[in-house]
Amino acid sequence: MTISPETRAHAQALLDFIDASPSPWHAVRTTEQQLLAQGYTRLLETERWQLQAGRRYFVVRGGSSMIAFVPGQQLLADTGFRIVGAHTDSPGLRLKPKAAHASEGIVRLGVEVYGGPILATFADRDLSLAGRVNVRSGDGFETHLLRFDAPLVRLPNLAIHMNREVNEQGLKLHKQNELPLILGMAEGTDPQQGFLRQVADALKVDAADILTSEFNVYDTQKGAFWGMEQEFIADSQLDNLASCHAALTALLANQSPEATSVMALFDHEEVGSESAVGAGGSFIADVLDRIAAHAGLDEEGRRCAQARSFFVSADMAHAWHPNFPAAYEPHHRVAVNAGPVIKSNANQRYSTGAESAARFMALCEKANVPVQQYAHRTDLGCGSTIGPIVSSRLGMSSIDVGSPMWAMHSLRESAGTLDHGYMIAALSTVYGS
Structure with missing residues (x-):
């Protein structure tokens, strides 16, 4: 297999992007830094906008969602929008507000x-832990991003001697009783206050504030290449920071669309997108x-622009796993390293239609990119994406696509x-169309 230096560089940039983004708030901050470095201007929703020709902009809502845009050279009513959507969050574990407690020392x-x-992964x-902390400041508060770089917590397995059926029955964890993470030894003080002092020390603030x-909760192991020819990559949050990074890289490559x-x-x-910062909220329409x-x-004119628009929902796709062939629709086997996947579902779990699929295929052909098609097994429930949510709210032609991957929703x-x-x-070709 031939892997060009440019292709390997793209994959390495993705791993670096993920490793710098252990939470949705960090993912937006990482993206913001790259946009600012390329001359983008941040806008605030609370202020009146003054958009200028030839400028590029972005706006952040809630610290964990972002929309960036480049006004086109042609009239908006004549061309519409070219939109690529993805999501910054990944499934995992989040700390409860009063997380720390002591059990038998x-x-x-x-x-x-x-x-x-x-969960077993x-x-x-x-x-370790990464997120945001709100600290008292004057009459209000300031938000600080924080990540503990070193391993801080752990979920040790129960030894096989006490769980003899684990290899036959699989690792099953009681969500309330068996998922709390071990932080350290109790020292007689209030565990929650001790944890807050650790956070305060990291931020150099007073714990009382x-x-x-x-x-x-994130995995401190960094992303890596693997395989005989390093033809694979492994990392946390490929679903869906890989799509975020691809969209960002493509947007930055099109300076004057x-x-x-x-x-x-x-x-x-x-968790369903129904929030002020989710795809089900008003952010994109606003x-x-x-x-x-x-x-x-x-x-x-707005109606004309939306009717001429094209929305691409970019979210990762299920690659065929040779160890579990029965889990897949036999005539829609998606291969790793074989190009983007068009995802279709008759029950509209994906937003793809025949016309939008043909349009994306033509764009991939123009870019000399191979393309694949995926459908879920009929006897298995199909996941969904932001595609149906955004396309139904905006009334735009839409498609769901993604890069093929293994172990979706695993920690690795x-x-x-x-x-x-x-x-x-x-x-890039979508943005250039």
Whole structure:
């Protein structure tokens, strides 16, 4: 297998992006830094916008969702929008507000299950915490991002001597009783206050000034290439930071597009998207309306622009696993390192239609990118994406696509080295169409 230096560089950039983004808030901050470095201007939803020709912009909502855009060279009413959407969150574990408690001399942190992770993959890993902390400041508060780089917590397995059926029955963890993470030895003080002091020391603030926090549990092991020819990659959060990074890279590659180009990264996809920062909220419609208003479009013009728009929901796809062939639709086997996957579902769990699929196929052909098609087994429930949510709210032509991967929702996922470059090329062509 031939892997070009450019393709390998794209894959390495993805691993670096993920390793810098152990929480949705960090993912937005990492993206913001790259946009600012390329001359983008941050807008605030609380202020009036003054958009200027030739400028590029982004806006953040809630710290964990972001929309970036480049006004097109052609009239918006004539071209519409080219939008790529993805999500910043991944399934896993989140700390409860009062997480720390002591049990028989051991301090543990209580967690909630966020979305649908493979819980067994969290056992015996070098875990740590990353998120945001709100600290009292004057009459209000300031938000600080924080990550503990070194392994801080752990979920040790029960020895096989006490769980003789684990290899036959699988590792089953009681969500309330058996998921709390071990933090350290109890020293006679209030465990929660001890944990807050650790957070305060890391931020160099007074523990009494900490008001609230949100922490994501993450794996400290960095991303890596693997395989005989390093043809695979492994990391946490490939679902769906790989799509976020592909959209970002494609947007940055199109400095002066003909049509107005938009990248929309949403939080809370893994828990249904129904929030102010989720795809089910008003964020995307609010931003598009403000762009249209600054383009001088009346209501009729906005309708024309939306009717001429194209929305690509980019979320990872299930690659065929040779160890579990019975889990897949036999005539829609998706291969790793074989290009973007068009995802279809008759019950509209994906937003793909025959016309939008043909349009994406033509764009991939133009970019010299191979393309695949995926359908779920009829006797298995199919997951969904932001695609049906956004397309139904905006009334736009839409498609669901993704790069193929293994072990989706595991703490350590795998994908193909070639596929990230393929997806970047495909999305670049979408923005250039």
